[in-house]
Amino acid sequence: MTMALLLLTAQVSVPYWTGEHPKAQLAEWAMEHWARGSEGLIQVRKVAREQDAEIRFRFMEPARRGLYGQNLTHELNGRVVNEVVINPAMSRREPDALLAEVILFLTCVHESGHALGPEHTRNFADIMYSFQYGGDLASYFERYRQRLKSAADMKSVSPLSANDVKQIKAWALRRQRNESRSGESAPSPPR
Numbered sequence: 001m002t003m004a005l006l007l008l009t010a011q012v013s014v015p016y017w018t019g020e021h022p023k024a025q026l027a028e029w030a031m032e033h034w035a036r037g038s039e040g041l042i043q044v045r046k047v048a049r050e051q052d053a054e055i056r057f058r059f060m061e062p063a064r065r066g067l068y069g070q071n072l073t074h075e076l077n078g079r080v081v082n083e084v085v086i087n088p089a090m091s092r093r094e095p096d097a098l099l100a101e102v103i104l105f106l107t108c109v110h111e112s113g114h115a116l117g118p119e120h121t122r123n124f125a126d127i128m129y130s131f132q133y134g135g136d137l138a139s140y141f142e143r144y145r146q147r148l149k150s151a152a153d154m155k156s157v158s159p160l161s162a163n164d165v166k167q168i169k170a171w172a173l174r175r176q177r178n179e180s181r182s183g184e185s186a187p188s189p190p191r
């Protein structure tokens, strides 16, 4: 019982890097919301060196113009690395300064969700909703904006729906199982 409990509560640790972009704070808050949503199953760790990170945020225009953001997963030296590209240009035309921040922030939350594991849904209430099912992009951003008094509130007001929380917890448990399994079967390192 105690052992099982220990295994279940072993945290998944996810190192991420945001760079020094003026909007990097939004990426940090996004990661913290996913960690909080996982109810302790995931711990996120901001690292100073890009090469130590599993998730790397880049604030730049993606190759495909007009995208809010994208997550590109690839393998680098035997490790899975996620490049989360956030397009600052998508909020530049927005005259409402708070809404402009919300656009970048929710893009960070959605794309880092992809980097962590949650998948697209058909449920408009979810941050992982996919606009390929239609839906009103303006109200996706606006509904969150209306819950804020200032941009600083984005740190504490969760953008995750109950279903997003369910997804991140399920992902964390799957990854815990994979990590403990590979830990068990890993050969001892040569000395």
Ligand SMILES: [Zn+2]
Residues within 6 Å of the ligand: 110, 114, 120, 130
């Ligand atoms: Zn997506």
